[in-house]
Amino acid sequence: MEWMIDTSHTNVNFSVRHMAISTVRGSFEKISGTVDVESGKLTGADVDIEVASVNTRDQNRDNHLRSADFFDAESHPHLHFKMTKAEPVRGEEYKLSGELTIRGITKPVTLDATISAPFTDPWGNERMGVVLEGKINRNDFELKWNQVLEAGRLLVGNDVKIEVDAQAFHPKG
Numbered sequence: 001m002e003w004m005i006d007t008s009h010t011n012v013n014f015s016v017r018h019m020a021i022s023t024v025r026g027s028f029e030k031i032s033g034t035v036d037v038e039s040g041k042l043t044g045a046d047v048d049i050e051v052a053s054v055n056t057r058d059q060n061r062d063n064h065l066r067s068a069d070f071f072d073a074e075s076h077p078h079l080h081f082k083m084t085k086a087e088p089v090r091g092e093e094y095k096l097s098g099e100l101t102i103r104g105i106t107k108p109v110t111l112d113a114t115i116s117a118p119f120t121d122p123w124g125n126e127r128m129g130v131v132l133e134g135k136i137n138r139n140d141f142e143l144k145w146n147q148v149l150e151a152g153r154l155l156v157g158n159d160v161k162i163e164v165d166a167q168a169f170h171p172k173g
Helices: 059-066
Strands: 002-005 011-016 021-027 031-038 041-050 078-090 093-102 105-115 126-137 158-170
Touching: 011 078, 021 059, 031 158, 041 126, 078 105
Parallel strands: none
Antiparallel strands: 002 031, 002 158, 011 021, 011 158, 031 041, 041 078, 078 093, 093 105, 105 126, 126 158
């Protein structure tokens, strides 16, 4: 059964080291997609993220991230994630496998997931929550712009942490 991602209750965040001394955090504001739920279990997900919606609270940095140096939003306006498997670990914890596409490059990723059991909200809709955490190497997706600083430090770290806190719902009726 197909459920909708509740975009008003979903956050897609990332963080990356800056000059090896601090962490820059950002998010994507426009997300859409569906999840498949069978017998109360997450069996699939298909998510699109609008690249131009990147927000790091610095307009110049956001514009640079949208440029061809990074995401190339003009040529590749969406990031895409398609879940292929949710493997139980214990309780509500899972290893979620899927394919992540950035800049037209698709790579397999595995994320740590906490998936809540579905329940009925006060308005009669079925809901479930999914929290994802993981890490990718941005170079795998041709996000290679960088600058080497004093003592070999990189201006932008290569590892990008991903954190997603999502709700999905199936309307009553």
